[in-house]
Amino acid sequence: MQRSHYEKAAKTQDASRLTVGIVVSSFNTDITEKMLTGAVTTLRQWGVKEKQIRIVRVPGSFEITYGCMKLLKNKKMDAIVALGCIIKGETDHDKYLAHAVAAGITNLTIASGVPISFGVITPNSLAQARVRSKGKHNKGVEAAIAAMSSALLP
Numbered sequence: 001m002q003r004s005h006y007e008k009a010a011k012t013q014d015a016s017r018l019t020v021g022i023v024v025s026s027f028n029t030d031i032t033e034k035m036l037t038g039a040v041t042t043l044r045q046w047g048v049k050e051k052q053i054r055i056v057r058v059p060g061s062f063e064i065t066y067g068c069m070k071l072l073k074n075k076k077m078d079a080i081v082a083l084g085c086i087i088k089g090e091t092d093h094d095k096y097l098a099h100a101v102a103a104g105i106t107n108l109t110i111a112s113g114v115p116i117s118f119g120v121i122t123p124n125s126l127a128q129a130r131v132r133s134k135g136k137h138n139k140g141v142e143a144a145i146a147a148m149s150s151a152l153l154p
Contacts, residue, residue: 015148016047018078019054022144023067025084025120027060034133035083035119035140042144061086061120062097065104072112079151081143084120085129098122115150119143 020043024036036055043053054075058067061084068080082105086094101120109116121139123129132139 012046013148013152014047015043015152016049018048018148018151019052019076020048020144020147020151021054021056021068021071021075021077021080023056023058023064023071023080023082025059025061025064026057028085028087028129031085031121031126031129031133032083035085035121035138035143038133038138038140039081039083039119039144042141043148046144046148048148060084061101064101064120065108068105068108068116072108072114077114079147080114080116081140081147082116082119083140083143085133086120086122087126087129088122088124094122115147117143117147117150119146 022039024032040053054071056067056071058064064082064084068082071077071080086097088094102118105116105118119139121129121132123132131137
């Protein structure tokens, strides 16, 4: 359950000068596409122009790190939003994937100096994933805000 003080909306800033990449997993696309829509909508609300948003689709969450690396190598990015959905299964496979993706994103952020926000959800069920991909609980929105807020730090 989300704490009430986390529900406060972030104050919209002027991000019109930013070029933002989004790397989104195609696995669990019914979830990740809603997160992508939330992220893009938020970027636009903060003033990021459509031509300054680069979207890269990768097969699964494990490939998100590679997609981020390609964006960093081929385009000048001010921030990147990483979106994926790893749903708990019968084994610990989800934990290994989530750890690998988190470590990869952290390492790329440190090496590049470009903020990459972690919008990879790890719900216990499809029902939890659905809640985290829409409305005020959309983790794509939160990840976009985190990326832009970090890129705008003085």
